Amino acid sequence: MSAGGSGAAGNPGKDPGSGEDRLIARLFEPLARHPGALGLKDDAAFLDLPPGHQLVLTKDALVAGVHFFADDPPASIARKAMRVNLSDLAAKGAVPLGVLLAIAIPPDMSADALEDFARGLGEDADRYGAPLLGGDTVRTPGPFTVSITALGSVPMGEMVRRTSAPPGAAIVVTGTIGDAALGLQLRLDPGRPGFAALDGAQRAFLAERYLHPRPRLALAASLRAHALAAMDVSDGLVGDLAKLLAASHVAGAIDAARVPLSDAARAAITAEPALLETALTGGDDYELLAVMADAHLDAFHARATAAGIGAAVIGRTYPGQGLVVRDEGGAPIAFARSSFSHF
Amino acid sequence: MSAGGSGAAGNPGKDPGSGEDRLIARLFEPLARHPGALGLKDDAAFLDLPPGHQLVLTKDALVAGVHFFADDPPASIARKAMRVNLSDLAAKGAVPLGVLLAIAIPPDMSADALEDFARGLGEDADRYGAPLLGGDTVRTPGPFTVSITALGSVPMGEMVRRTSAPPGAAIVVTGTIGDAALGLQLRLDPGRPGFAALDGAQRAFLAERYLHPRPRLALAASLRAHALAAMDVSDGLVGDLAKLLAASHVAGAIDAARVPLSDAARAAITAEPALLETALTGGDDYELLAVMADAHLDAFHARATAAGIGAAVIGRTYPGQGLVVRDEGGAPIAFARSSFSHF
Structure with missing residues (x-):
């Protein structure tokens, strides 16, 4: 999980080591207890797949004012973002392995709101056994935007498809x-x-x-x-x-x-x-x-x-x-x- | 890969079956040639991991006006989004397995621009062996925002870390x-x-x-x-x-x-x-x-x-x-x- 970015496009990202960067580290690193998350301190996470299983992957994005109300409690926004993805795993018969999170933070989002968001995310990660593995936090001049990638596993070949409904059932x-x-x-x-x-x-x-x-x-x-x-x-x-x-x-x-x-x-x-x-x-x-x-x-x-x-x-x-x-x-x-x- | 959404927050998502939805299907489904992508027609993708390997996962988000110029060629934006993620895989010693894409599309983004974006994405997916496995397309009142999750593999335990540099090297x-x-x-x-x-x-x-x-x-x-x-x-x-x-x-x-x-x-x-x-x-x-x-x-x-x-x-x-x-x-x-x- 990395914060900020490269100062591209003439609009510098958060300085590494900036206050906002440290806030994000303080909020999200405690959630990254999975060993493969490496405390969000590396460029990537690693993850083992149970033997005889295959990965199930889904990724949904949510935008303030489109998929949730901008004044929803931030913890609820986090829960919704987690759960719409975990719902896809459930429907495919998959057991969660973990999630990756990307958030684009608008200028007017407070530290308290971010903290509430992280709390909601962490609670759901524990509740559903879907630990935070990594991701990215960036700034946006637009609305608060959340993208979650959920990874799950199924025994090889057993993912439940959408395309396999027969007649007469x-x-x-x-x-x-x-x-x-x-x-x-x-x-x-x-x-x-x-x-x-x-x-x-x-x-x-x-x-x-x-x-x-x-x-x-x-x-x-x-x-x-x-x-x-x-x-x-x-x-x-x-x-x-x-x-x-x-x-x-x-x-x-x-x-x-x-x-x-x-x-x-x-x-x-x-x-x-x-x-x-x-x-x-x-x-x-x-x-x-x-x-x-x-x-x-x-x-x-x-x-x-x-x-x-x-x-x-x-x-x-x-x-x-x-x-x-x-x-x-x-x-x-x-x-x-x-x-x-x-x- | 799903388009649109649920009409939450009083701002209806794209109707399933709308023109925009069909455009996105037309642009992105041809890129999803990996069997696990299921033609982007299911809720999730599946993916096998080579025996004896573990997953390497990274996710970076890019926002117009922050990480790229809004008037950059859309194909170049796609390439940058792909490559910043693939660069993380390279630095960890990983071979790409595929990517998941989420894009938030502003109202003024043209069909031509989306088509150019999809073309750039598809070319890089082929060039780097990182097929599109799934994702999400949503609308945003804000800037064009791209999030890519890249999945790679390394032989078990061989991911190159950031934390393991010794003195004297x-x-x-x-x-x-x-x-x-x-x-x-x-x-x-x-x-x-x-x-x-x-x-x-x-x-x-x-x-x-x-x-x-x-x-x-x-x-x-x-x-x-x-x-x-x-x-x-x-x-x-x-x-x-x-x-x-x-x-x-x-x-x-x-x-x-x-x-x-x-x-x-x-x-x-x-x-x-x-x-x-x-x-x-x-x-x-x-x-x-x-x-x-x-x-x-x-x-x-x-x-x-x-x-x-x-x-x-x-x-x-x-x-x-x-x-x-x-x-x-x-x-x-x-x-x-x-x-x-x-x-």
Whole structure:
């Protein structure tokens, strides 16, 4: 992990040894307890891979004002950046090995904010067994930007793909869907009638689900054992399922009524049915979406229940192409977001 | 590799299936020819590590206006982002396995610019054997920002460290030093007397050295065979050597006159001696800085010469701490950049 840079482009980077450099060293070096991180004092980290395993790699970037609110607590921004990446590992059946972090720090970001960010990162590194291995800190005249590369491992050849869903299998989703999208809507437009129907605890639940994804790493091994294909739900259930089906060259149908909803989401949608579309097409769920043979459903369900997460069959795959979302009468629901029509 | 995002923070990401999304797919998917990249169509990539090897990991971020000029050719920006990372691998004795890319795209970046960026990236991926494995593309209201994670491998336990320089060894540097820093100065202040002394070819050479680092991957195996400690020179020879010495708990002395200079750099410094400090303390050299036992010097020099790169002994390590840079009379040179006094 290095701080600053080379003073290129006429805008000098932080001097090596500057106060900001020392602050960053003080904040991040304590997180680098993995031996391969070399205390962030070298040009690179090293990492061993368990014998018989292969690496799983993912990298997501988040920008203030685009992927999170600039005034979100910095520790929450760190958690979100960690967890959206760890969610990808979970969906591929991988166990985390560690992360690399790059942050671009705007001029007005305080030392306290950076310290809070580092604290959130360190807590998640411990919680999910994903130690900080290295990275880079640079300055930017733009918004706070975070990029995390997450490394995980799977037994050789066992990474769960997105492209391998067969026809005639069940479509399964973990946890509850739509909470984060409703939490975002609640934050943007709290006066909507659907949210007026919620009590304080329900509103707090939705807000929390938006702010803090929960990567389903506890089910990674179960996905390897039971899923034929999987991905995480990051861009909305309907859109992501359409992507998975298209990548696998199969069709699918799901019943909106079978999509698992939290009490809070159900109450909001009951009070304002238009919010169903928000729940089904909004993003940031970070639940697992999997296709599995019927014979595996009971075992997966038992593992999910044991993990306190839950899993629900919401539909099936078929030969053909396209995704149909059915209402309770079996009629297709049309969604306003045209993008899904591409699949 | 995924494009866009979840429409968080009230600023929707690119719709899956949008024109921009398809552009990015069209530009980057052809680069993802490594089987583990899965055509950038999955949530993650997979990668096998050669038996008996361990991973070497590095991640550097570059921001327009900070690490490169916003009006640099996009292909050159891509090359710089690739090469600063590959230079870290080279300095650790590692062979590239691949890269992950995250870019944050400002609203005014054209499709042509993105295409040029992708072209530069792809050419370097081929040139250096570092295929694109995955990543993320997001939008930003700020400057164009590029983060690359480079993965390499070394035989188990053979990563060349920064912290392992003993006293009583030779300090070696590859190539020539200061060209990039002078190239940057030439761009910022072309009227300086030192640059007036140069012909057009010399000016073009310095400008090119700033724009296009040359990662010394051809010497990675030689470093493993011969170096006791190494790093790449990214933040200036004097500062980086001071870091290496401090990390290794040894002292060092180098002779400014032994630092290898290109003809262009020598001509500029002869005409304007103040540019010597720019050459020795400026950044972006991306040469290798190594400490090695005298018995290994001939063999390393022969390998460097065979690679067309060159290598020069510029000083020695000693017990103690600190770095002295001596002039031709043997007197210490004081540098204006106070940061180095921290070591």
